[in-house]
Amino acid sequence: MTKIQKALRAIVSDKQLLFGLIGIAVLLLIILFQDVLETHDPYDYGPDSLAAPGINGHLLGTNKLGQDVYSMLIAGVSTSLKVALISSLISALIGILLGGAAGFLGGKVDMVLSELINVFMMIPTFFLELMIIAMFGNSITNVMIVIGLTSWASNAKLMRAQALSLRERTFVKSAIVMGETRPQILFNYIIPNGIFPVIANTTMGMSGAILTEASLSFLGLGDVNVISWGQMIYDGKSYITSAWWIATFAGIAIVLTVITFYMLGDGLNHVLNPKHISGGKK
Amino acid sequence: MDDSQGKDGSRLMKKYIIRRILSGILTIFIVFTLTFILIKSAPGDPIRTLIGQDNDDPVLQAALEEKWGLNKSLPEQYFAYLSNAVQGDLGTSIIYERSVNEMISEKVGATVLLGLTSAILALIIGTTLGILAARHEGSAYDTITSVTTYTMNSVPSFWLGLMFIILFSTKLGWLPSYGMTTARKNYEGWAYVVDVMRHMALPILTLTMVTMPKYFRTAKSSVLQVMNEDFITTLRATGMSEKKIFSKYVFRNAILPTITIFGITMAYLITGVSLIEVVFSWPGMGRLVLTAINQRDYPTLQGIYLIMSVSIAVVMILVDIIYAVFDPRIRYD
Numbered sequence: 001m002t003k004i005q006k007a008l009r010a011i012v013s014d015k016q017l018l019f020g021l022i023g024i025a026v027l028l029l030i031i032l033f034q035d036v037l038e039t040h041d042p043y044d045y046g047p048d049s050l051a052a053p054g055i056n057g058h059l060l061g062t063n064k065l066g067q068d069v070y071s072m073l074i075a076g077v078s079t080s081l082k083v084a085l086i087s088s089l090i091s092a093l094i095g096i097l098l099g100g101a102a103g104f105l106g107g108k109v110d111m112v113l114s115e116l117i118n119v120f121m122m123i124p125t126f127f128l129e130l131m132i133i134a135m136f137g138n139s140i141t142n143v144m145i146v147i148g149l150t151s152w153a154s155n156a157k158l159m160r161a162q163a164l165s166l167r168e169r170t171f172v173k174s175a176i177v178m179g180e181t182r183p184q185i186l187f188n189y190i191i192p193n194g195i196f197p198v199i200a201n202t203t204m205g206m207s208g209a210i211l212t213e214a215s216l217s218f219l220g221l222g223d224v225n226v227i228s229w230g231q232m233i234y235d236g237k238s239y240i241t242s243a244w245w246i247a248t249f250a251g252i253a254i255v256l257t258v259i260t261f262y263m264l265g266d267g268l269n270h271v272l273n274p275k276h277i278s279g280g281k282k
Numbered sequence: 283m284d285d286s287q288g289k290d291g292s293r294l295m296k297k298y299i300i301r302r303i304l305s306g307i308l309t310i311f312i313v314f315t316l317t318f319i320l321i322k323s324a325p326g327d328p329i330r331t332l333i334g335q336d337n338d339d340p341v342l343q344a345a346l347e348e349k350w351g352l353n354k355s356l357p358e359q360y361f362a363y364l365s366n367a368v369q370g371d372l373g374t375s376i377i378y379e380r381s382v383n384e385m386i387s388e389k390v391g392a393t394v395l396l397g398l399t400s401a402i403l404a405l406i407i408g409t410t411l412g413i414l415a416a417r418h419e420g421s422a423y424d425t426i427t428s429v430t431t432y433t434m435n436s437v438p439s440f441w442l443g444l445m446f447i448i449l450f451s452t453k454l455g456w457l458p459s460y461g462m463t464t465a466r467k468n469y470e471g472w473a474y475v476v477d478v479m480r481h482m483a484l485p486i487l488t489l490t491m492v493t494m495p496k497y498f499r500t501a502k503s504s505v506l507q508v509m510n511e512d513f514i515t516t517l518r519a520t521g522m523s524e525k526k527i528f529s530k531y532v533f534r535n536a537i538l539p540t541i542t543i544f545g546i547t548m549a550y551l552i553t554g555v556s557l558i559e560v561v562f563s564w565p566g567m568g569r570l571v572l573t574a575i576n577q578r579d580y581p582t583l584q585g586i587y588l589i590m591s592v593s594i595a596v597v598m599i600l601v602d603i604i605y606a607v608f609d610p611r612i613r614y615d
Contacts, residue, residue, distance in 0.1 A: 127553045
């Protein structure tokens with residue numbers, strides 16, 4: 001059986017992974033055909049203010065400024081995915097480097113880095129993110145960077161555990177004997193072989209990043225120049241009794257996207273996690 | 283267990299507890315230093331904000347800088363703030379010119395009321411539902427509760443709160459959607475308690491719904507895990523009833539992991555309650571946070587953040603200690 005066939009079988013046999021991948025495909029298609037799907041320019045202030053769903057061709061109504069809610073939802077997909085992707089990449093990168101170094105190098109380096117990881121696991125991160133954004137400005141770039149900088153601890157913990165077990169393996173030991181340098185071993189053997197649980201965890205973290213961006217927007221710390229679902233809920237809060245559609249649909253979009261990433265992460269965890277793999281073999 | 287092993291165990295345990303407390307103190311110290319660096323490197327001059335953009339009076343500026351201790355060197359400011367914080371003084375709000383301690387203590391009661399009530403409700407309901415789902419694995423009940431909790435895990439809490447307002451306040455008119463008491467009605471005694479409880483209902487419902495899934499998942503998976511262990515099979519073979527096996531062996535082992543989840547949930551709630559308070563205009567710390575954000579009142583934000591970090595560290599350490607006491611198998615690392 002080829003590798004591709006194996007991968008396909010793993011995907012089909014794990015329902016969560018399958019649904020997750022379908023969800024991601026749908027989201028990517030929406031971004032690809034954004035211009036076709038949008039019925040109005042989402043940034044355009046139209047004449048209909050607070051129009052109910054269905055009125056004047058506004059499928060899901062309009063907000064106070066007359067922006068089309070449905071088109072805003074479509075535009076929000078790329079914002080959410082961008083936040084999820086970039087912040088998770090930052091978080092994964094820091095986690096892999098620090099965790100890998102801690103586990104592989106051991107000794108004093110490990111002691112210091114492990115304590116740092118523990119501290120960051122205990123720090124209330126949402127409030128830290130909130131403070132930094134309040135101080136340094138609420139651009140979407142800042143939001144992504146801050147989420148990445150504060151959410152790497154679980155990745156580091158996983159990578160450290162992987163590095164700890166990998167450095168006892170024969171192929172790593174023989175590389176040491178062959179005289180390869182420590183950074184070489186870290187980047188050529190430890191990280192490529194231990195990265196899989198981190199990939200699954202990072203995918204899970206993407207749902208966290210989407211929720212965090214939405215929460216910051218809801219507190220008025222979102223980027224007003226970008227259309228995001230969290231921002232829509234924030235705007236809709238004031239009209240929750242009269243124009244329920246503004247906040248409601250944006251929230252549904254968040255829930256569906258977050259579930260997609262959860263399922264993908266859970267599924268990847270089943271397929272990629274070494275514990276599950278060895279446990280699953282018959 | 284023989285005596286020497288017990289002594290060894292308690293010595294290890296003491297060492298473990300001391301280690302946990304030390305790492306808690308380190309965490310708080312790092313949080314403290316981090317916020318100080320952040321505030322000092324934040325763009326914008328607080329004095330400028332206070333006296334207004336157009337006022338260029340250097341005398342006034344110097345006077346204000348002296349008053350707020352901003353004319354001292356950074357290390358001096360750092361140690362002054364540190365020594366105050368160690369003595370329990372969190373500083374002064376630069377906007378309201380009031381002690382942050384005072385402002386927090388006025389609001390913290392309302393926040394703790396929401397946070398603690400929903401934490402306990404989520405623990406009881408989530409764990410019960412999870413255990414039931416495990417005992418009837420594969421049934422329709424299991425499927426429904428599992429799918430529901432999976433979905434709830436992905437729901438933004440503040441949005442769920444807004445949806446409850448639409449449903450229970452606007453459409454059905456059953457419950458109030460904002461505040462802690464009905465304005466202009468000075469209820470006393472039981473009438474007051476009932477009034478507060480009616481106002482609490484929706485925020486508590488929201489918070490319980492979003493924290494419950496963690497307990498559900500943990501309880502379900504740990505019951506399933508224990509049920510599959512060899513000693514349970516052996517007990518079954520001895521002819522012991524399922525009921526007795528469950529109440530005597532499975533339940534105790536399965537309930538242990540929820541202690542850890544309680545700590546994690548409390549940490550989430552301490553910051554998460556703020557969002558819900560904003561939704562329901564609850565007069566707690568959330569509102570304080572929101573005004574501090576809008577006014578760029580950094581000393582207040584810093585004070586609130588310190589209090590939150592200390593509470594979370596204390597809860598986490600307590601939880602770890604309780605866990606270690608209940609589960610002697612724990613590896614002290």
